[in-house]
Amino acid sequence: MNSHDILVGQINSLRKEKNAVILAHYYQIPEIQEIADFVGDSLDLSRKSAETNADIIVFAGVNFMAETAKILSPQKRVFIPDLEAGCSLAESCPSEEFRKFREEYPDHMVVSYVNTTAGIKAMTDITCTSTNAVQIIESIPKEQKIIFAPDRNLGNYLNSITGRNMLLWNGACHVHEEFSLEKMLAILKSHPKAKLIAHPECQGPVLIAADFVGSTSALLKFVETDGGSEYIVATESGILHQMRKRNPQKTFIPAPPIDSTCGCNDCRFMKLHDLQKIFDSLNEEKFEINLDMEIMEKARKPMQRMLELSA
Numbered sequence: 577m578n579s580h581d582i583l584v585g586q587i588n589s590l591r592k593e594k595n596a597v598i599l600a601h602y603y604q605i606p607e608i609q610e611i612a613d614f615v616g617d618s619l620d621l622s623r624k625s626a627e628t629n630a631d632i633i634v635f636a637g638v639n640f641m642a643e644t645a646k647i648l649s650p651q652k653r654v655f656i657p658d659l660e661a662g663c664s665l666a667e668s669c670p671s672e673e674f675r676k677f678r679e680e681y682p683d684h685m686v687v688s689y690v691n692t693t694a695g696i697k698a699m700t701d702i703t704c705t706s707t708n709a710v711q712i713i714e715s716i717p718k719e720q721k722i723i724f725a726p727d728r729n730l731g732n733y734l735n736s737i738t739g740r741n742m743l744l745w746n747g748a749c750h751v752h753e754e755f756s757l758e759k760m761l762a763i764l765k766s767h768p769k770a771k772l773i774a775h776p777e778c779q780g781p782v783l784i785a786a787d788f789v790g791s792t793s794a795l796l797k798f799v800e801t802d803g804g805s806e807y808i809v810a811t812e813s814g815i816l817h818q819m820r821k822r823n824p825q826k827t828f829i830p831a832p833p834i835d836s837t838c839g840c841n842d843c844r845f846m847k848l849h850d851l852q853k854i855f856d857s858l859n860e861e862k863f864e865i866n867l868d869m870e871i872m873e874k875a876r877k878p879m880q881r882m883l884e885l886s887a
């Protein structure tokens with residue numbers, strides 16, 4: 577047995593002994609996706625967190641996702657393998673600044689993307705993910721004014737799809753902002769049969785050039801059902817693992833970032849986790865997510881509304 581198999585064996589024993597589950601986002605490294613009890617996007621993972629009978633959830637994702645699991649399952653213990661796994665998008669929307677912004681528009685309701693801190697969720701009327709955003713927004717009467725936070729690219733895209741004029745918070749995800757349209761067009765030139773598929777957190781010109789735009793789950797579904805054979809994928813590169821696994825006959829090319837030396841199409845926060853840290857998290861019961869009770873109560877309501885609407 578090699579050291580990887582030994583470590584996986586130890587993780588398996590611990591998760592059984594402690595009645596724990598490992599939830600992993602599609603942006604995690606392949607080794608983690610392979611050992612997780614469940615792999616998915618934020619919406620799937622929120623549902624799993626709310627449903628699981630486990631006593632412990634080890635969340636291989638970024639902080640806001642582990643917080644979401646705690647908010648939906650406050651009686652469970654939720655751990656994140658590396659405490660530094662933040663999210664540039666969630667951090668682009670600090671609570672105090674957002675509170676002031678919201679106070680300037682008292683007649684607007686707040687729709688926030690789940691990629692926010694618990695503090696922002698507590699000031700939100702309904703959350704959404706990139707998978708259900710159109711459905712959530714279309715459930716709101718047309719005359720109701722809306723603030724959308726925190727991603728301006730997703731917000732602009734949603735305005736164009738739904739015909740709304742939502743007021744947008746000026747936040748963005750460092751991974752999706754960094755893709756180079758010029759480099760993608762150059763790849764398309766040398767791979768004329770390839771299709772460009774992009775996440776709606778990408779900038780407008782990338783979305784206009786894309787053959788298909790969707791959340792990670794929608795991108796996965798698209799490549800499984802589409803007749804093409806080659807795809808340039810403009811989102812975090814972790815998703816390529818599931819794409820290749822489910823479609824071994826097709827070719828997937830990660831979209832390049834502007835600065836190719838910075839490796840920006842990998843989220844450095846998502847990629848902080850590894851198998852050893854998952855083992856340590858289970859073994860030493862670290863790092864536990866603890867949130868203020870009042871914030872959790874307030875943050876749960878917009879999430880439950882979202883889950884009910886997208887059931």
Ligand code: CIZ
Pocket residue numbers: 601616617618619691705706707775790791792793
């Ligand atoms: O909602 C999520 O899980 C994220 C961050 C991306 C996506 O589209 O799934």
